[in-house]
Amino acid sequence: MSKIEAQHVDFHYGSFHALKDINMSIKEHEVVAFIGPSGCGKSTFLRLFNRMNDLIPDTRLDGQITIDGQNIYDRSVNVDELRKNVGMVFQRPNPFPKSIYENVAYGLRVNGIKDEAFIAEMVEESLRGAALWDEVKDKLKKSAYALSGGQQQRLCIARAMAVSPSVLLMDEPASALDPISTAKVEELIHEIKKDYTIIIVTHNMQQATRVSDKTAFFYLGQLIEYDNTNKIFTNPSKEETQNYITGRFG
Numbered sequence: 001m002s003k004i005e006a007q008h009v010d011f012h013y014g015s016f017h018a019l020k021d022i023n024m025s026i027k028e029h030e031v032v033a034f035i036g037p038s039g040c041g042k043s044t045f046l047r048l049f050n051r052m053n054d055l056i057p058d059t060r061l062d063g064q065i066t067i068d069g070q071n072i073y074d075r076s077v078n079v080d081e082l083r084k085n086v087g088m089v090f091q092r093p094n095p096f097p098k099s100i101y102e103n104v105a106y107g108l109r110v111n112g113i114k115d116e117a118f119i120a121e122m123v124e125e126s127l128r129g130a131a132l133w134d135e136v137k138d139k140l141k142k143s144a145y146a147l148s149g150g151q152q153q154r155l156c157i158a159r160a161m162a163v164s165p166s167v168l169l170m171d172e173p174a175s176a177l178d179p180i181s182t183a184k185v186e187e188l189i190h191e192i193k194k195d196y197t198i199i200i201v202t203h204n205m206q207q208a209t210r211v212s213d214k215t216a217f218f219y220l221g222q223l224i225e226y227d228n229t230n231k232i233f234t235n236p237s238k239e240e241t242q243n244y245i246t247g248r249f250g
Contacts, residue, residue, distance in 0.1 A: 001069070002025040002026060002027055003026055003027055003028040003029075003030075003067065003068065003166070003167070003197045004024075004025070004026040004049065004065070004066070004067050004167065004197065004199075005024070005025050005026075005064075005065070005066045006022055006023060006024045006025075006045075006048075006063070006064075006065050007023055007063055007064045007065075007066075008021055008022075008023060008062070008063040008064070009021070009022040009023070009045070009048065009061070009062070009063035009064070009065060010022075010061070010062040010063055011041075011044060011045075011048065011053070011059065011060070011061050011062075012059060012060045013044075013056065013058070013059055014058045014059075017221060018041050018044050018221050019041045019044060019045055019221050020221045020222050021063075021222070022045060022063070022222075022223045023223070024216065024223065024226055026197060026199065026214075027197075028166075028197055029193055029194060029195075029196070029197055030193075030197055030198075030213045030214060031189060031193050031198045031199075031200065031211055031212045031213050031214075032198070032199050032200070032212055032213065032214045032215070032216060033199075033200050033201075033202055033207075033208035033211065033212035033214070033215045033216070033229065034046060034199065034200070034201045034202070034215075034216050034218060035202060035203075035205060035208050035215060035216070035217055035218070035244075036217055036218035036219050036224075036244070037219065037244070037249075038203075040218040040219050040220060040221065041218050041220075041221040041222075042201045042216075042218045043171055043172075043201050045218070046169050046171055046199060046201050047169075047171075048061065048065055049065065049067070049072070049086055049167065049169055049199065050082060050083050050086040050087075050088055050167075050169060051072065051073070051079050051082060051083070052088065054079065061073060067082075067085070067086065067167065068166075084107070084111065084163050084165065085165050085166055085167065086165055086166075086167040086168075086169060087160030087161065087163070087165035087167070087168045087169065088160065088168075088169045088170075088171070089153070089156050089157050089160055089168065089169070089170045089171070089173045090156070090171055090173075091171050091172040091173070091175055091176060092176045093149055093152030093153040093155070093156050093176070094156060095144035095145065095147070095152050095155055095156060095159075096144065097143070097144075097145065098143070098144060099140060099141050099142060099143060099144065100136050100139065100140050100141075100142060100143075100144050100147070100155060101123055101140040101141060103144045103155055103156075103158075103159050104122075104123045104126050104127060104155070104158050104159050104162050105119050105122075105123055105162070106159065106162075107159060107160075107162050107163040108122055108162055108163060111163060122162050123140075123162065124137075126158040126159070126161045126162040127155075127158050129158065129161050129191075129192060129195075130154045130155070130157045130158035130161060130188060131154060131184065131187065131188050131191065132151060132154045132155060132158055135151060136151070136155075148181070149176060149177055149178075149181060150177050150178065150180070150181020150182075150184060150185070151181075153173060153174070153176075153177060153181065153185060154184065154185065154188065157173070157185075157188065161192070161196075165196065166196060166197060167196065167197045167198075167199070168192075168196045168197070168198045168199075169198075169199050170189075170198065170199070170200040170201070171201045172201050172202055172203060173185055173200065174186070174202075174204070174207065175202075175203060175204070182207070186207065186210055186211050189211045190211065200212065205233070205245060208229060208233075209229055209230075209233050212229045213228065213229060214226065214227065214228055214229055215227070215228075215229040215232040215233070217232065217236075217238075217240070217241045217244060217245075219240055219244070224238050224240050224241055225237055225238045225240075225241045232245070233245055
């Protein structure tokens with residue numbers, strides 16, 4: 001069964017028709033990359049999965065998105081619960097002005113967990129999961145701002161993991177990082193896909209080939225092609241996809 005299903009999704013910002021009749025099915029523990037030129041709708045579509053676009057006035061969604069069979073735009077859905085299940089990592093590292101430890105503990109505390117031993121265990125587990133524990137275990141009380149950009153981004157991934165989501169959304173998580181930090185984030189995606197379903201928006205096509213099982217190519221608000229990553233990059237079905245990946249436009 002699919003983990004995530006999008007059916008006939010249309011999305012408007014005011015009078016601008018940003019997404020047009022998008023259909024997509026994502027299986028559990030898959031890594032799916034969204035590629036396409038700037039402004040093609042890939043980040044807008046990504047943000048529909050945790051209802052981040054709800055925060056923007058004058059937007060409209062038609063169609064249906066389900067996670068684990070539940071329509072996430074149903075009136076009965078608790079958006080805070082949804083966002084706990086669907087973690088988000090942004091383009092630029094955005095640690096809180098707190099210690100490394102408290103950054104990771106934050107989501108647990110917000111969710112009412114008071115057991116300090118459990119919090120400590122989850123902080124360590126999440127930092128290990130984000131391949132950061134060995135680098136920070138002796139400086140957990142230090143400010144998160146003391147970390148390098150790449151470490152901050154892995155800290156943000158640990159923070160997202162701490163509340164045990166089942167889906168992780170990553171909006172160009174490595175675009176602000178140097179090649180070595182980028183490689184660490186990509187390695188991390190390989191490591192953690194056994195526990196999560198991951199959707200990553202990336203401008204870097206080599207990155208899409210390295211980390212994803214499937215790739216979706218968006219253009220002008222439409223999903224042009226969605227298939228196994230290997231097929232998209234070696235033998236795409238659509239001419240627009242071929243033109244984009246060979247650099248003829250976009």
